[in-house]
Each structure stands twice: as C-alpha cells, then as structure tokens.
Amino acid sequence: MSGNISIEELQRLVKQGLERTHLSAMKASLQATGSRDAVSGVLRGNMPSVEKWAALSKVLQFRFTTGFQAIENGTFSSEHCSIEVLQRIIEIGLGNTGLSARRASKLATGSYEAIRSIRDGSFPRLDRWQSICRVLDIPFHTGLTDPDQPLSVEAVLADGQIIERAPCLETDWPVRPRGDLFCIEVGVSGHGVWQQGDLLFFDRADPLADQPGQLIGKICLVESDTGEKRIGRCRLPAKRQGGTIDLEELADGHIQSSLKPLKILPLRLVLPLV
Numbered sequence: 290m291s292g293n294i295s296i297e298e299l300q301r302l303v304k305q306g307l308e309r310t311h312l313s314a315m316k317a318s319l320q321a322t323g324s325r326d327a328v329s330g331v332l333r334g335n336m337p338s339v340e341k342w343a344a345l346s347k348v349l350q351f352r353f354t355t356g357f358q359a360i361e362n363g364t365f366s367s368e369h370c371s372i373e374v375l376q377r378i379i380e381i382g383l384g385n386t387g388l389s390a391r392r393a394s395k396l397a398t399g400s401y402e403a404i405r406s407i408r409d410g411s412f413p414r415l416d417r418w419q420s421i422c423r424v425l426d427i428p429f430h431t432g433l434t435d436p437d438q439p440l441s442v443e444a445v446l447a448d449g450q451i452i453e454r455a456p457c458l459e460t461d462w463p464v465r466p467r468g469d470l471f472c473i474e475v476g477v478s479g480h481g482v483w484q485q486g487d488l489l490f491f492d493r494a495d496p497l498a499d500q501p502g503q504l505i506g507k508i509c510l511v512e513s514d515t516g517e518k519r520i521g522r523c524r525l526p527a528k529r530q531g532g533t534i535d536l537e538e539l540a541d542g543h544i545q546s547s548l549k550p551l552k553i554l555p556l557r558l559v560l561p562l563v
Contacts, residue, residue, distance in 0.1 A: 312349070321349075508521070
C-alpha cells in the first residue's frame with residue numbers, strides 16, 4: 290500500500306538508534322525481547338511485528354505510538370503495546386468508521402482475515418498494522434519523523450515563496466498546462482519529500498481541478514472548507530461521507546480524514562533545484 294513503512298526505513302532507524310544508545314545489535318535485542326536476533330532480523334530484511342517493534346522502540350529511544358484518542362483520552366506508546374490494546378483500538382476504529390472487520394481488513398491488506406487474526410490474539414506485522422490504522426483512521430507513528438499532518442503550504446514554503454503566473458517551461462509536461470500556471474518554491478522544510486528550491490507546479494485551469502473522484506492516488510494541493518491549504522496524496526474516504534476525501538501525508542503516511550475540499554489541484558510537475 291502506498292505510503293507504508295518500508296524495511297529499508299526501519300533498518301535506517303535501527304542503525305540510528307544503535308548509534309545513539311551505543312548499544313550493540315545483540316545487546317539491544319536482548320534488552321528488548323530477550324532474544325539475540327531481534328535487531329539482526331530487521332537488518333536482514335524481516336519486517337517486525339508490532340510487538341517487537343514497540344519493544345525495540347523503547348530500547349533504542351525512538352518514538353513509536355499507535356492508538357486512538359477515544360481510549361482513556363490518550364495515545365498509546367510502545368510501553369502499552371499489548372494485544373488487548375490493539376484489539377480495543379480496532380473495535381473503536383470499526384465503530385467510528387462504520388466498517389465491518391472483513392471490509393476494513395480487505396481495504397487495508399487485501400485479505401479478509403487480517404483483523405480476525407488480531408482478534409484471535411496474533412500480533413500483526415508492522416506494515417500490516419499501519420495499513421489497518423490508515424483504514425480505521427487510527428493515529429499511527431513509526432518513529433521515523435515527528436508526528437505530522439499532511440504538509441501545509443506554509444510548512445512547504447518556510448523561507449520559500451508562491452510564484453504567481455509561473456512561466457510555461459519547455460519541458461515534458463504530463464498534461465500541458467492551460468495557462469493559469471503557478472508554482473510553489475519549496476523552502477527549508479520540505480519534510481524529506483522535496484529539497485529547498487524545488488518548484489512544484491500547479492494549473493488553476495487544470496482539467497482535473499475540483500474532481501476528487503479523478504484524483505485518488507495523486508499528489509494534490511487541497512484547500513479545505515476551513516481555508517487551510519495542504520499538500521498530500523488524495524485517498525478514498527474511509528468513512529464514505531459525501532463530498533469528502535482523505536489526505537495522506539507524504540513523509541509518514543499519516544491520514545487526515547474526511548476533509549471537505551473547496552479546491553483541489555493536482556501537482557503537475559516538480560522541477561528540482563540543480
């Protein structure tokens with residue numbers, strides 16, 4: 290599923306944790322799980338379970354949270370990662386989204402049995418749990434970056450700028466712009482997605498503007514009914530409310546649910562700074 294954590298990202302984070310704590314892979318593994326090979330398993334390319342990742346997070350001192358604000362008014366950290374907590378989170382998520390367990394499982398993983406397995410007491414793999422969290426609108430944070438919402442235009446800009454009436458560059462456009470072109474120059478905070486000075490091009494006269502059904506899976510500039518402007522990847526709304534979309538944060542895969550967009554423009558070109 291697009292936006293899910295990759296084993297390469299987890300390997301990078303584990304190496305950073307080992308360097309920060311000055312622990313060997315074996316010692317960190319023993320402290321976390323009582324086994325010698327928890328860290329080496331990740332470094333060999335094995336996706337850990339939620340339980341194992343939570344234990345490693347605590348020892349290697351990076352933030353992993355997964356939870357639902359409805360549960361005791363808090364988000365569960367790695368110290369509270371039990372199968373009972375995951376089961377409770379799922380039940381609340383199913384209740385809030387109105388999805389059946391089979392439907393949510395299928396949307397998240399392609400299998401009808403993912404949630405049933407958790408109900409039966411099996412910890413899911415971390416990437417599978419992230420997919421379930423996304424579908425059930427559950428806050429999820431791997432520890433890779435600070436928790437964040439989809440990129441706001443202000444965050445992307447930082448010290449950058451919006452360039453009105455941007456030139457129609459002589460380049461290979463996926464869709465030739467119609468003339469009402471502008472771009473966003475990325476500032477110092479590209480959130481690991483873009484670099485400072487990159488140019489993001491949009492067209493106000495884009496033929497797909499304001500057609501959310503045609504923009505699912507695409508990176509877009511979205512202005513919500515609150516006037517807030519964000520950049521993220523459009524997703525089908527899990528709650529199936531008319532006139533809404535879900536927006537996936539590009540750096541961490543976090544989902545902002547049930548946005549009511551006033552304006553949606555697809556990203557048409559990224560011109561890297563060279």
